[in-house]
Amino acid sequence: MPAAARTTAEAGYDGNAPFPRPIAAGRAGAVPVALTAAIVVAPLIALGAGVWLAWGSGITLTDLLLAAVFYVVTGLGVTVGFHRLLTHRSFTARPWLRVVLAVAGSMSFQGNLIDWVAVHRRHHAFTDRPGDPHSPYRFGTRLGGQLRGLAHAHLGWLFSSEPTSAARYAPDLLRNDPAMLRVSRAFPALCAASLLLPFAAGWAISGSLYGGLTAFIWAGLVRVALLQHVTWSVNSLCHMIGERPHTTRRHDRSTDLWPLALLSFGESWHNGHHSQPNCARHGRGGRQIDPSAALIRLFERLNWATNVHWQAPDVLGHRHAVAGKHTLRAGEPAHRTGRAHF
């Protein structure tokens, strides 16, 4: 969105109205839409095929174990690598660890890492107000708008034609980080590896092509689909449902949603994250389980991670938690405002 249009749109935003349509928005090209559709739909078709196969003993313990391993590795690649390390710089990693995390995250079929980082930084810069690439409040706060917004925040935004400028939001990676640029460009090859490796492992362990095929479906496609939807749920559900115990910037409606804590490796403590974006730990206190933070702690003990931003005292303060829905209303005292800090 052009700066002038963005400024005008933000100035008039009251927290409830649909976002003004950006002037720069047009129709997305057919090729990007087709590619995105294939990436999104193929794993879902595999899920159906996998369930159908499992009905007739088409799933083995090997498939489940491989699926778990690939889910954990690629999931932590996204949460620890893409998100906490590369987007928010919550810690400094040894160069080889940086590459390992970037490669693991790239195998999650969530786009190349530089675009991922740029989109997510833009989300923090414009959370739940015009300019946010995937806010569930895009179509307003009436029921119909909320449902449409939920679909947009979860999946629909992938098909929108409002590109996020990597040059603007991720210049550090684009211009000064050749290793990350190489990993980012290798995204298609890493997607292929993400499916071929489970196939090869399943074939090798079972000794049959059929074993390779079921591993391909479960530890490849189904695992990709599950992780995609868990990640997208942080964008959609974790801005609509749950508790908001922490103070955030104006219009920010991020929530803590405990049922997703384990599957999302701690990312669903999203209100805590939005209140202090560069903290390495998103959960607060010992009861909010955060496996990504535990891994960063392990890296720190091994001296693979340094300069870790651990939980600082809650400088933004607390306010009462309200379960089940967002609490920000027009006219409510403004929360902390100011420039976004990644």
Ligand SMILES: [Zn+2]
């Ligand atoms: Zn968010």
Ligand SMILES: [Zn+2]
């Ligand atoms: Zn973030």
